[in-house]
Amino acid sequence: MxxxxxxxxxxxxxxxxxxxxxxxxxxxxxxxxxxxxxxxxxxxxxxxxxxxxxxxxxxxxxxxxxxxxxxxxxxxxxxxxxxxxxxxxxxxxxxxxxxxxxxxxxxxxxxxxxxxxxxxxxxxxxxxxxxxxxxxxxxxxxxxxxxxxLGHLVLSLTGLFCLIAAITALSGWAFAGDALRPMQVIDQTVSDIFPRNQDERLFVSQEDDEISRLSITINQLLDRVGDSFRLQRMFVANVSHELRNPLTQINSQLEVSLLKEREPESYRQTIRSVLEDVGNLTALTHELLQLSQVNQDDAATLLTHTVRLDELIWDVRDEVAAIQPRYQVTVELGTLPDDPDLLTIQGNRTLLGTALKNLIENACKFSEDGRALVQTHFDQRTVQIRISNKGDAIPDADKPYIFQPFYRSRQTADLKGYGVGLSLVDRIVRLHGGQVSGTSEPGNLTVFTVDLYR
Missing domain, CATH: 3.30.450 (Beta-Lactamase)
Structure with a gap:
């Protein structure tokens, strides 16, 4: 009905x-x-x-x-x-x-x-x-x-009741149709939006009523859906691009090797080059797998550890320092609380370590001198971790997209990577109920802040 x-x-x-x-x-x-x-x-x-x-x-x-x-x-x-x-x-x-x-x-x-x-x-x-x-x-x-x-009164009241009930039913039908007409317009507009007019939005009247608020909510939902579609298309395009390059290189090198007989050393060089490309594909596949495994629906099964963050930060510092000799990470824990429970949160140690490692490694990679500074602040409800470095500021045009998968700015186009790191960091932090943000202005430090809540 x-x-x-x-x-x-x-x-x-x-x-x-x-x-x-x-x-x-x-x-x-x-x-x-x-x-x-x-x-x-x-x-x-x-x-x-x-x-x-x-x-x-x-x-x-x-x-x-x-x-x-x-x-x-x-x-x-x-x-x-x-x-x-x-x-x-x-x-x-x-x-x-x-x-x-x-x-x-x-x-x-x-x-x-x-x-x-x-x-x-x-x-x-x-x-x-x-x-x-x-x-x-x-x-x-x-x-x-x-x-x-009394007999005439019964007949009169019965007839009057039937007449008023009929008028009420007709009026109710008309009033209900008039009240639901905006809903019909919303239904028709939303039906026409996908897949043809994805940028079209519902009309929002000046009246602050339920229909206006519903239209605003649907428009916000359509904005999020549109963003998801754009991210999906960009994700597919970037993945296709990242996969096509090593596959094309592997294919072309093997084809060139088969054109004529070559010296054994030439084949060995070709094999080493192919192995390098296969290693890049493996690394990319590993990052894609990590990105796909961090899902908000799995929070109950993933966040089962009691993670002591000060110890985790020192462990990540050692891992980053082992990656590249020029990387130098300074850790300032500040004033630690007397209660050791304030140094811990409920979460997944491996995922948090991955997030901090990506942030600290990026800070060293894009720093002028390979240095990064890690600062922490602990209170009753929040743990804040600030990772800063000295380097070129992130362009304003790139700031809205730095946490999107496979997005790489012109500054990072020549550096090795796939643009997955910050997206993975954002997903891990949101999985733990926190948030990550970044600030970067010319002449100032570039700072990424992770806020985790108990």
């Missing part, structure tokens, strides 16, 4: 329920008022007849004559008086229309006064005492006008 149909049904059901409760209340009030008024009139007639016949001993024929002369007769009115033996001692008409059982007369004597209905007649019974005898006076009549009014 569509949202429009559900809204229409719920709106119609709510209004119909309120309307039904109102109409039932109106009918119940009218029924109670008409019935009570009619019973009061019967009570007065029964009381009057009892006073005249029983208390004042007026002749029954005179009472009948007076009754015929009165102008306030009710439809099919009759007044019957029973003695204590349940025998009729007086009846306004010759033959009583409604016979009453002895049990019912006993109830009236016990209750002293009783209003009830029998078939289409309203009856009111009253007990009288006189000369040590008990009498029961029962006045009965048909409430023709009241019943007819």
């Amino acid at each position: 569509t949202i429009r149909n559900r809204l229409t049904l719920r709106f119609t059901g709510l209004v119909s329920s309120i309307l039904l409760l109102t109409f039932v209340s109106i009918y119940a009030f009218c029924w109670y008022f008409i019935s009570s008024d009619f019973y009061r009139r019967l009570d007065r007639k029964a009381m009057t007849t009892g006073e005249l016949l029983i208390r004042h001993k007026i002749d029954a024929q005179v009472i009948q004559q007076l009754g015929r002369l009165r102008k306030d007769h009710l439809p099919n009115q009759n007044i019957v008086v029973y003695d204590q033996r349940d025998s009729i001692v007086f009846s306004a008409i010759e033959v009583p229309i409604i016979p009453l059982s002895k049990a019912l007369l006993a109830e009236i004597r016990q209750a002293r006064q009783k209003d009830f209905r029998q078939e289409s007649y309203y009856l009111s019974g009253i007990r009288f005492r006189a000369d040590s005898e008990q009498y029961v006076v029962v006045a009965s009549a048909q409430n023709a006008y009241g019943d007819e009014f």
Whole structure:
């Protein structure tokens, strides 16, 4: 069922329920008022007849004559008086229309006064005492006008209920359609965006309503999806480029070697060159494998170690120093906390070591003198690691892309590498719930900061 149909049904059901409760209340009030008024009139007639016949001993024929002369007769009115033996001692008409059982007369004597209905007649019974005898006076009549009014009232309220319910349903259908029209526009626009118009976005009105906020959220989602597509295309293009170069070199060298007979030393040179290219492919494949294995969904299974960061930094320093003799790494741990638990975080030691190694190695590689400075700061909730060096500043045009995979600026085009390191660092740090950022301005240090949270 569509949202429009559900809204229409719920709106119609709510209004119909309120309307039904109102109409039932109106009918119940009218029924109670008409019935009570009619019973009061019967009570007065029964009381009057009892006073005249029983208390004042007026002749029954005179009472009948007076009754015929009165102008306030009710439809099919009759007044019957029973003695204590349940025998009729007086009846306004010759033959009583409604016979009453002895049990019912006993109830009236016990209750002293009783209003009830029998078939289409309203009856009111009253007990009288006189000369040590008990009498029961029962006045009965048909409430023709009241019943007819209630019947017409039921028909009118039923017709009015159906009419209002139909109008409510049509109005609800129209209002729901008008309210959901922006959703239809959003659905059509989003359907048309992919794959043809990826740069198109939803219109956001000036009103601060749910539709506007939804449009903003969808536009932000489309921006992220568009960025993902661009990153994917760039990733594929860069991987293809990085793989094509060594494969082309391997292929061309082997083809040249097969063109004619050569000296053994020439074949050995070719084999060494091919082995070097195969080594580059292996290194690239290893970095791609590392990049693919760092997944946010695997955080629960990867972050199982208690890592002491000061020890990890010294170990990484030794590893970087072993890579290249000119690399010199200075570590400044600052003021260490008294509590050794503040030196640790929950994470993966191997991954954190890889991230720090990439940052420190890059700092040495792009430094003027091969030096890098590592500084740390520990507090109750945060561990901050700053890695800085002196070298050429990162161009402003390259700064938004330095953490994207396979992105290499013109400064790094001549250096060995694949542009995976910083992307891997960013993924590892985010996997640990932290963040990495970089600042680089001409004349100042280039600083990469890693913030890890407990």
